[in-house]
Amino acid sequence: MTHYLTRIHLNPARPHLTASPQRLHAAVAAAFPPSPQDSQDGRTLWRLDETRHPYRQQTLLVVSPAVPDLTHVVEQAGWPRTATPGNPGWDTRPYTPLLDKLRPGVRLRFRLTANPTKAIRRPGRPDRRGVRTALTTPADQLQWLTDRSPTLGFTLPTTGGHPQTAVTASDALDFHRTGNHSRGDRVRIRAVTFDGHLRVTDPDALRRTLTHGIGHGRAYGCGLLTLAPPS
Template identity: 65%
Template sequence: MTHLTRCHLNPARNRLTSSPQRLHAAVAAAFPPPPASAGPGHRVLWRLDETRQPHPQSTLLIVSPQQPDLTHVIEQAGWPRLATPDNPGWDTRPYTPLLTALRPGTPMRFRLTANPTKAAFRRGQRGVRTAAATPADQIQWLLQRAPGAGFAISQHLDRPDLTVTDCRVRDFQRGPAGRAGSNVHLHAVTYEGRLQVTDPDALRRTLTQGLGRAKGYGCGLLTLAPDSTTPHTPQG
């Protein structure tokens, strides 16, 4: 069973959400350690959706094989005094019905935050992965990966129905607070647009395993919504 969790956060309490490392640790702490027998399908994906209009709003989305316990997230970054047993501050729903309902040719709206990269070649050296920093490179990155991910980007007026809606450069130190760790530099790029399902099995893997790099830091989660839904509301 796969689950989709939506958790609305308090934008005024942003110490947790301002750091990919802290949010990564908080999401990991929402689940018990995976069993030793856990296979490649045992992955947790997350994404932080932030909007400014008509008012600031932050929503944490999680796709996971288990239901999370986000009590600590609500205590640090939600509205803990408003939480009740019936409404703890987050909502988890089965994701499997959407996964099993995918059919070739189905049009869908999508949103994806990813870490697009490209190979930079230097004479006498192997290619080094660097950030795809321009909108053209970012869009090309997704167009190249769409077929293998189980979908095709729809066309509008002979152009891909695809927009880069946000790009944030994130620099932070990986590892527990107070300890020396490696520096992480990534471009978190948010895409929105329309797609058509081409390979349901491949798309199911993409939806549950993620797309691209930096999955532990809020990248890779693709969500779908019916083509008529405006604005994008992930279905589950």
């Protein structure tokens, strides 16, 4: 199955989509024909990266099993007047060649925005599933990723017993899925960004991680792991 990696630079002066995880989720979903959210072929994952030096820049990354059409995103949050048939305002490339190159022992840089949580059981109700609660300290967030990494197809190299990985951002997202603002419609996510190095241990498991995502909140910009050559 072929997968694709798409990058689109957004205009920070046009924040209508980026100000709301729900609106950005809907915009990404609208880039594809209706299809199941998850399958053996993978699901659509996205992440919004932001840098402020030397100037502010926002980049929307999308990994998907189909080629997206982001015309509406360019029109609402990009630079539509500069778009041309040869440069529509975004760049989509096959992701499968990178997936096929993964080998055990290879060391790579990575970035991940995820929603680290733990299940807390309520006193007196051992028969019920625990309440999913966000982890709020960098130490707990790093431990969450370290504990899960072997099943995800990689390990986190350490120096002096500490992972060569850091929490570089942590944002509390609180929004409603729709406009009715009912109590059950509210979404709370702790979006935590990790930057660091990993070592591939199981290429097949890592391929699944890269195309299916990690943890909860994947519809709202969490779960996308991206790789780069070691610096």
